[in-house]
Amino acid sequence: MKWTWLRDYLGITLGTVITALALNIFLIPNKVAAGGVSGLATVFHHAFGFPVGMTMLALNVPLFLASVKILGTRFGINTLYGAAVLSAAVDLTAPYTPVLTSDLLLNSLYGGVVSGVGMGLVFKFRGTTAGTDLAAAIINKLTGISVGQALLGVDFFVITLAGIMFKSAELSLYALISLFVTTQIIDLVQEGPSAAKAFFIMSCSPDAVSDAIMTELGRGVTLLAGCGAYTKSERNVVFCVVSTSEVSRLKDLVYRIDRQAFVIVADAHEVLGEGFGSYQGRRL
Structure with a gap:
């Protein structure tokens, strides 16, 4: 039993590090805010200079506390661990990650693929990274809106906000591409290819x-x-x-x-x- 728990936390750790690399190499430097808390933190980073990892943690902590109060402890320690490690990994790896290309399409596609692999591993090993998952669950509890619709609404808000803050509808469109690719790769990692x-x-x-x-x-x-x-x-x-x-x-x-x-x-x-x-x- 203890080895299974160790495997889960190692898998969550690996997944969060891969996600952090996707953010730092492809998405954050190019202002591709593909929804979620990481997208919101990307907006704050470019608008106010806040470090992305610490901003993600600052946004996740109140969300986590609110979810415990409203939803109970169903999200558990794995959620808190995943959110904390991802936030730390983003800031710790940022100084050492190169920007491979300035092409927005390439950054959107590869950022979506790599972050999808990372998030897929986190989910596969029974973890989450908090963020919009918690926000969507809270909205569902308070309003009755389905989790899927709430999640879509939150991500759409973040992407729209990024377009307004960066004064670029084009960046929002690229963010949508990245978000779509991420969700597809997450499913592929969790379910495997059609074998x-x-x-x-x-x-x-x-x-x-x-x-x-x-x-x-x-x-x-x-x-x-x-x-x-x-x-x-x-x-x-x-x-x-x-x-x-x-x-x-x-x-x-x-x-x-x-x-x-x-x-x-x-x-x-x-x-x-x-x-x-x-x-x-x-x-x-």
Whole structure:
């Protein structure tokens, strides 16, 4: 158990350092305030000369205290740790990080990618860096607005404020690009690339299809009870997950048995057990 906790804090630390490097190399020097507390701190840094890390901490502390009072202790010590380490990492690494390019598009894209990797690691190891997550949760509690909408609203406010303070709508547009890239990379880091495909197969011969999948591909199959809304006829839906290299073989197999089969293929970003990966998280 203690080694799992140590792994989590090491993962959170690594993630915050990577995020700090993304801010210092790509975003802060080029005034790309891609939402969140870091974006607000970037605005204050260029407007008033405040150090970004200390400004982030100064903004996060009251947010954290307010969240404890309004929401209880659900965010826990990992949130406080992540926020503190990120703030320290931003200020400590700032003097040693080079500005690689002045091209705003490159800074927005690479800043989004690198910060997404960092934040994804923080979330993957059960941490957060406070900031707008707390603000959105507080708004949700007080007003009933969904967390997603509140988060979008807060980030939009920060990006708009940056555009006004820097007198540049262009910078706001680049910040939106960076924010979008960051969210996509966060999901990719947490879920992993699409390494498998999930098949939902509606066939007149579900038993034959199931037997063929199990014998020819060696994959497990689940039969889901289904009923046609129009015909009211009951029929089993064949559900199966295969690796990407087996997709063509499975489609050939299905249509060899039933040329009229209806097949849905969906991305499965993380598959655990039954011949795929195993869960490496905390033991409960």
